[in-house]
Amino acid sequence: MEKQALSVNNYKGTRDFYPDDMLYRNWFFSKVKSVVEEYGFEEYNAPLLESFEIYAAKSGEEIAGEQLYSFLDKKNRRLAIRPEMTPSVARMVAAKLDTLVFPLRWFSIANFMRYENPQKGRLREHWQVNVDIFGSERMECELEIFAVVAGIMRAFGADKSMFRIRVNNRKFFNDVISQVLEADPAQVKLISKAVDKRAKISKESYDAWLSELGISAKQIGLLDEISASSYEAIKSKLESGSEGAAELDSLFSLLDQTGFSGLCEFDFSIVRGFDYYTGTVFEVYDTSPENRRSLFGGGRYDNLVSMFRDDAVSGIGFGLGDVTFQHFLAIHALIPESIFESPKVYVTRFADVPLQEYYTIAAELRAQGIPVCVHLLGEEKLGKQVGLAEKKRFPVVVIAGVDELANGTVAVKHLEMKQQFEWKRSEYVSKIKALLSGGKDPR
Amino acid sequence: MEKQALSVNNYKGTRDFYPDDMLYRNWFFSKVKSVVEEYGFEEYNAPLLESFEIYAAKSGEEIAGEQLYSFLDKKNRRLAIRPEMTPSVARMVAAKLDTLVFPLRWFSIANFMRYENPQKGRLREHWQVNVDIFGSERMECELEIFAVVAGIMRAFGADKSMFRIRVNNRKFFNDVISQVLEADPAQVKLISKAVDKRAKISKESYDAWLSELGISAKQIGLLDEISASSYEAIKSKLESGSEGAAELDSLFSLLDQTGFSGLCEFDFSIVRGFDYYTGTVFEVYDTSPENRRSLFGGGRYDNLVSMFRDDAVSGIGFGLGDVTFQHFLAIHALIPESIFESPKVYVTRFADVPLQEYYTIAAELRAQGIPVCVHLLGEEKLGKQVGLAEKKRFPVVVIAGVDELANGTVAVKHLEMKQQFEWKRSEYVSKIKALLSGGKDPR
Numbered sequence: 001m002e003k004q005a006l007s008v009n010n011y012k013g014t015r016d017f018y019p020d021d022m023l024y025r026n027w028f029f030s031k032v033k034s035v036v037e038e039y040g041f042e043e044y045n046a047p048l049l050e051s052f053e054i055y056a057a058k059s060g061e062e063i064a065g066e067q068l069y070s071f072l073d074k075k076n077r078r079l080a081i082r083p084e085m086t087p088s089v090a091r092m093v094a095a096k097l098d099t100l101v102f103p104l105r106w107f108s109i110a111n112f113m114r115y116e117n118p119q120k121g122r123l124r125e126h127w128q129v130n131v132d133i134f135g136s137e138r139m140e141c142e143l144e145i146f147a148v149v150a151g152i153m154r155a156f157g158a159d160k161s162m163f164r165i166r167v168n169n170r171k172f173f174n175d176v177i178s179q180v181l182e183a184d185p186a187q188v189k190l191i192s193k194a195v196d197k198r199a200k201i202s203k204e205s206y207d208a209w210l211s212e213l214g215i216s217a218k219q220i221g222l223l224d225e226i227s228a229s230s231y232e233a234i235k236s237k238l239e240s241g242s243e244g245a246a247e248l249d250s251l252f253s254l255l256d257q258t259g260f261s262g263l264c265e266f267d268f269s270i271v272r273g274f275d276y277y278t279g280t281v282f283e284v285y286d287t288s289p290e291n292r293r294s295l296f297g298g299g300r301y302d303n304l305v306s307m308f309r310d311d312a313v314s315g316i317g318f319g320l321g322d323v324t325f326q327h328f329l330a331i332h333a334l335i336p337e338s339i340f341e342s343p344k345v346y347v348t349r350f351a352d353v354p355l356q357e358y359y360t361i362a363a364e365l366r367a368q369g370i371p372v373c374v375h376l377l378g379e380e381k382l383g384k385q386v387g388l389a390e391k392k393r394f395p396v397v398v399i400a401g402v403d404e405l406a407n408g409t410v411a412v413k414h415l416e417m418k419q420q421f422e423w424k425r426s427e428y429v430s431k432i433k434a435l436l437s438g439g440k441d442p443r
Numbered sequence: 444m445e446k447q448a449l450s451v452n453n454y455k456g457t458r459d460f461y462p463d464d465m466l467y468r469n470w471f472f473s474k475v476k477s478v479v480e481e482y483g484f485e486e487y488n489a490p491l492l493e494s495f496e497i498y499a500a501k502s503g504e505e506i507a508g509e510q511l512y513s514f515l516d517k518k519n520r521r522l523a524i525r526p527e528m529t530p531s532v533a534r535m536v537a538a539k540l541d542t543l544v545f546p547l548r549w550f551s552i553a554n555f556m557r558y559e560n561p562q563k564g565r566l567r568e569h570w571q572v573n574v575d576i577f578g579s580e581r582m583e584c585e586l587e588i589f590a591v592v593a594g595i596m597r598a599f600g601a602d603k604s605m606f607r608i609r610v611n612n613r614k615f616f617n618d619v620i621s622q623v624l625e626a627d628p629a630q631v632k633l634i635s636k637a638v639d640k641r642a643k644i645s646k647e648s649y650d651a652w653l654s655e656l657g658i659s660a661k662q663i664g665l666l667d668e669i670s671a672s673s674y675e676a677i678k679s680k681l682e683s684g685s686e687g688a689a690e691l692d693s694l695f696s697l698l699d700q701t702g703f704s705g706l707c708e709f710d711f712s713i714v715r716g717f718d719y720y721t722g723t724v725f726e727v728y729d730t731s732p733e734n735r736r737s738l739f740g741g742g743r744y745d746n747l748v749s750m751f752r753d754d755a756v757s758g759i760g761f762g763l764g765d766v767t768f769q770h771f772l773a774i775h776a777l778i779p780e781s782i783f784e785s786p787k788v789y790v791t792r793f794a795d796v797p798l799q800e801y802y803t804i805a806a807e808l809r810a811q812g813i814p815v816c817v818h819l820l821g822e823e824k825l826g827k828q829v830g831l832a833e834k835k836r837f838p839v840v841v842i843a844g845v846d847e848l849a850n851g852t853v854a855v856k857h858l859e860m861k862q863q864f865e866w867k868r869s870e871y872v873s874k875i876k877a878l879l880s881g882g883k884d885p886r
Contacts, residue, residue, distance in 0.1 A: 005750065005751055005752055005753070006494070006496050006497055006500065006534075006750050006751050007494070007751075008534050008535075008537045008538035008751045008752070009538070010489075010490050010493075010534070011490055011492050011493065011494065011520070011522060014490030014491070014492060015490065016487075016488075016489055016490065016534075016535045016538070017487055017488035017489070018487055018535065018539070019485035019486060019487055019549070021487075021488075022485070022486040022487050022488055023486075025488070026486065037814055038809045038812070038813075038814050038815070039809075039814070039815070039816070040787055040814050040815060040816035042462035042465075043462060043465045043466075043469065044459075044460055044461055044462055044464075044465050045459075045460035045464075045465055045468070046453075046459055046460070047453050047454055047457035047458065047459065047568055048457070048491070048524070048554060048556060048568055049454050049457060049512075049556070049568070050453075050454065051449070051450070051454065053449050054449055057449065069492075069514075069516070071512075071514035073512070073558065074558060077454070079454060081491070081524070091449075091451050091453070091459075092451075092459045092461065094451045095451035095452070095459070096461070101831070101834045101835050103819050103820070105816065106462070111491055113491060113492070115516065115517060125490055125491055125492070133819070136819050136820055138819055138820055140798070140817075140819045140820075141819055143798075144817070144819065147802070254798065257797060257798055257799055258798055258799050258802050259799070307448065307449050308448055308449050308450075308451045309448055309451070310448070344483050354700060355583070355586075355697065355700055355701060356700055356701050356702070359590070359701050366481045366482075369481070370481075371480055371481050371482070371483050372481070372482070372483060373482070373483035373548065374583075374587070376546050376576070376579050376581060376583045376584055376587065377546070377579055377581055377583075388544065391544045392544050
């Protein structure tokens with residue numbers, strides 16, 4: 001060929017989902033979906049592209065400035081591929097504020113792109129489920145969101161020892177930093193960025209970062225002390241009342257009442273990267289020593305629609321991405337092998353039998369919900385056809401030659417069991433169904 | 444507010460999917476998915492972004508030149524948001540050519556972006572299922588694909604009178620144009636573009652277009668004559684043998700043998716817009732006088748992986764988009780109202796009952812697979828809570844006050860039937876389950 005061959009590699013930081021990868025992804029999201037639907041959440045979805053401005057306004061500098069895939073369309077509109085769902089759903093809520101019946105329990109499953117330096121657990125394109133309650137400021141929403149988190153973890157077989165929900169509150173954080181460290185609002189914001197990255201960098205880098213921001217050695221010492229303290233100890237340092245502390249008190253009381261407090265713990269270092277959080281913030285941590293990291297998280301944002309209209313709609317929710325969570329499930333051996341099995345039937349063909357006979361057999365099986373492939377290539381010997389079925393991990397093969405068809409039977413071969421049966425035409429479908437639900441991995 | 448409010452409108456040609464829109468989309472794709480899985484097709488998925496070159500190489504000028512959303516990333520890689528799936532899946536097949544077990548039956552459900560002028564049935568972002576068989580040149584693949592098409596139409600309740608599969612063959616088209624019109628290869632390609640658009644423009648524009656391409660009046664007359672002729676009549680005009688005619692003969696014979704020929708008809712004007720088709724091409728048409736248009740289509744492409752490596756892999760498949768097909772289903776009244784119903788239970792709250800009691804009731808119902816929302820706002824009177832449930836289209840409301848809990852009962856209200864029951868705690872879950880499966884639309 002004269003022209004140069006193109007690369008078969010996908011774009012850096014993205015993934016090709018071959019059938020086994022897709023079986024995993026479908027299993028993962030359908031499990032999450034079944035839990036959130038049990039809690040009455042409704043699914044929505046948003047466009048892939050949004051105007052650049054909605055990220056510039058709310059997502060924070062790291063996202064909008066460095067990580068956004070943005071470009072001009074032919075009419076010079078500045079667009080961006082969504083890096084997260086919250087601004088899109090905020091727009092959708094704002095657009096129908098007068099007709100939607102609040103509170104809303106909404107979720108979505110979608111892909112997002114960020115210009116990251118790809119590394120373990122961080123890709124440029126990832127899939128994420130977003131779960132939110134909109135239109136209520138009550139702490140019962142926090143409780144409900146935590147109940148959904150617990151329900152998801154339980155659905156995957158993760159027991160209480162494997163994860164912990166670490167909770168803080170942005171107002172509380174801000175009050176503590178401003179009162180105890182005597183920091184001004186600009187400093188508070190800068191300190192929150194450093195605290196958010198604390199777990200990912202060395203103590204030296206962290207201290208150097210804070211120093212560069214103009215935070216004094218005394219303030220850094222106070223911050224270290226606070227970060228290691230209990231909620232009550234930190235609260236006692238506040239001179240005046242804190243709305244954030246009142247919210248945390250109320251939340252902890254609800255968690256106690258409903259038995260969820262065992263899953264949760266206060267953690268002053270939880271602040272979350274997005275600028276839009278205004279109240280409760282939380283992250284779900286793996287407790288495994290191999291993987292002490294945040295699996296997913298979320299929080300409350302009171303000014304959800306404020307960039308679109310002058311109304312107040314409070315929201316709380318979380319985003320759960322597929323990449324980090326797959327790692328968690330793998331470490332805890334929570335991905336069942338059975339999700340990669342498929343109870344399919346392969347129908348072989350003989351050249352001297354009309355094709356219609358095999359289409360009829362396939363239709364009979366499909367009518368009972370059994371997936372069937374009819375052999376496509378016409379010329380091969382039976383052994384080659386069965387070999388192909390085996391390579392493709394079909395558990396069961398149907399063989400119907402001139403003799404079987406004349407006798408009103410079909411031969412059925414179970415490949416792993418290496419057994420062959422000859423069954424009457426009137427009963428082979430139900431017998432195959434029983435064979436397939438036998439449940440042994442045929443590979 | 445000092446800053447200017449951002450627009451709540453989504454980007455032109457894209458859609459927000461509110462919960463009812465999403466119920467439709469999920470219903471649509473899950474129905475298609477269940478059919479293709481019955482035929483043993485496996486799901487895959489590809490990244491949102493690909494290198495620009497793979498579209499430039501294969502998709503044709505209209506797509507790559509005018510309709511692509513493409514841009515440079517920070518390392519000056521020219522990327523494009525996928526406008527279709529075929530180049531991506533070709534790349535994936537090429538990347539694992541040595542380990543994949545052919546033939547492959549693959550499908551995907553994904554969104555695509557094209558810079559179109561939005562109009563009825565054409566948006567800038569649309570969702571599409573792609574169904575393909577890779578790695579076999581046999582006409583049985585065509586038959587299988589047509590069987591899947593018929594299966595999908597049947598699954599939506601579309602009977603044989605509502606649609607027709609119109610079939611042609613690119614090689615046959617090229618042979619006819621080059622032999623009968625005495626056109627050179629460049630002219631053949633240009634003529635195919637005009638024929639592809641014939642149904643969308645006036646006869647005058649069509650003739651003017653062909654004239655501009657240097658097609659003589661005599662050739663245009665011949666083309667008109669051919670376009671109105673039967674397959675046999677056109678074939679008889681060929682002087683030498685045509686591989687395309689042999690393929691069509693073989694396909695028509697298979698369709699006859701298996702009873703699918705009643706769904707199909709030859710149509711010389713079917714050529715399909717993409718440059719990569721090399722053999723069979725087809726489009727599924729609505730037969731309704733209100734909507735005589737192509738619903739979806741596909742074809743065979745022999746050089747699937749040739750831009751990536753020097754191997755031959757033939758493929759055949761189709762793409763079925765959500766926008767045009769929704770219009771078809773609506774015209775034929777094939778969208779059941781029931782897809783917008785949800786058998787959910789709303790649990791009301793009294794301020795003097797511990798929240799935990801309601802969480803227990805919710806857990807009891809969820810354990811039986813019933814979706815439940817517990818009332819989030821704490822202060823409202825019962826009437827207001829029931830009103831909210833009604834507005835949110837919950838069919839059933841649970842009421843459990845101090846008295847009911849003391850008596851070991853719960854009150855259950857069916858909102859549409861306007862009936863209230865008081866059931867024992869031991870039986871209310873199964874009674875609610877029966878009530879919900881009663882099946883009347885509670886709105």
